[in-house]
Amino acid sequence: MDDKLILKNHLKEVRMEKGLSQNQLAEMVGVSRNTISSIETGQFNPTAKLALILCIALDKKFEELFYF
Template sequence: MRVELVLKNRLKVARAEKELSQGALAEMVGVSRQTISSIETGQFCPTAKLALVLCVALDKKFEDLFYFE
């Protein structure tokens, strides 16, 4: 039996706490607004580097922002 882990995130909530638009966060981390949207909706899984850059930008620990389901 194989268990498939799906990476989920709390990016939208964390972004809202900082009162940042998708565009503003995207500019801070060097990606497009569409990339941020795709991560938030689960259509795109960020690289480890981008995930960590997002954590720094939002002042969150990795485990507070990303989790497996």
């Protein structure tokens, strides 16, 4: 049995509300555009550090951006 939790997010919606492209957000947080895309589509779970950096960059609390 696979007990791995899937971390879901509102990253794309929040990024678009802020008027940011994937490239702009990627540059702000120090990752590639592909990483942002993979997080938005649920193909990649960010590390705790990256999730926190994204929250700070987008001025959101963790629970406003990520959920299970």
